[in-house]
Amino acid sequence: MAVTVLGAVILLALNGLRFGSRSWELQQTRAEHAAGIRVARDYLRRQLAQVVPHFVGRGAGERLVFDGEERSLRFVAAMSRGQRDGALYLFSLAPETTDTRTRLVLEYALLDPTADQLRTLPAERVVLMEDLQALQFAYFGPGKSGQRRRWHDAWPVDAGQLPRLVRLRLEVADQQAPLELSVALPLYDAGLERRGGG
Numbered sequence: 404m405a406v407t408v409l410g411a412v413i414l415l416a417l418n419g420l421r422f423g424s425r426s427w428e429l430q431q432t433r434a435e436h437a438a439g440i441r442v443a444r445d446y447l448r449r450q451l452a453q454v455v456p457h458f459v460g461r462g463a464g465e466r467l468v469f470d471g472e473e474r475s476l477r478f479v480a481a482m483s484r485g486q487r488d489g490a491l492y493l494f495s496l497a498p499e500t501t502d503t504r505t506r507l508v509l510e511y512a513l514l515d516p517t518a519d520q521l522r523t524l525p526a527e528r529v530v531l532m533e534d535l536q537a538l539q540f541a542y543f544g545p546g547k548s549g550q551r552r553r554w555h556d557a558w559p560v561d562a563g564q565l566p567r568l569v570r571l572r573l574e575v576a577d578q579q580a581p582l583e584l585s586v587a588l589p590l591y592d593a594g595l596e597r598r599g600g601g
Contacts, residue, residue, distance in 0.1 A: 440575060440582065444582060446531070447531070450480055454480045454589065455479055456564070456565055457479035457491060457514070466560070467562070467563055468521060471542045471557060473541075474538055474539065475498075475540070476496045477494065477496075478493075479491050479492070479494070480492060482511075491514045496508075496531075498538050505535040505536070506530050506534070506535055507531045507538065508528055510526045532573070532575060540571055541570040542569055543569075544558075544565070544567045545562075546559045565588050567587065567590075569585070570584070572584075
């Protein structure tokens with residue numbers, strides 16, 4: 404009888420250890436997931452704060468390279484803060500669904516500064532977030548010259564200027580609350596935008 408009781412106690416203790424180990428591993432996985440989301444959020448904040456107005460085309464065909472849609476964003480920026488070589492990159496941020504999982508993917512490519520049209524070197528890509536459940540961009544500004552400032556679901560392709568703010572709302576699995584990020588874009592004089600963009 405004593406051996407049977409001892410065996411039951413040992414079994415319960417081992418099961419408790421296994422449960423505790425699984426619980427700890429789950430907590431660690433969630434902590435790592437949350438840390439990865441914070442890193443991605445901070446990276447996006449820094450990158451959006453470095454957006455620059457870049458124009459392609461000439462005359463009536465001139466356009467600003469900034470494509471802001473409700474579920475995707477394409478913009479031009481330097482790669483990192485303090486970069487001195489003047490190199491600009493085309494960034495594209497959009498969700499990508501494979502099977503039943505959706506992730507947030509960033510593509511970036513070096514711009515050819517000598518081209519009148521938009522031309523880049525081959526793009527690199529990196530997954531910023533896994534298990535994305537919802538994504539929504541919004542853009543604050545006048546849209547077109549003379550209009551009052553307001554939030555737009557998509558930035559007008561013929562606006563000719565950058566929005567003042569970009570807001571990103573994300574819902575990620577295992578996160579209790581949606582992640583919201585609002586970034587003020589650098590201010591540029593409209594005339595300098597065109598002269599600087601070529």
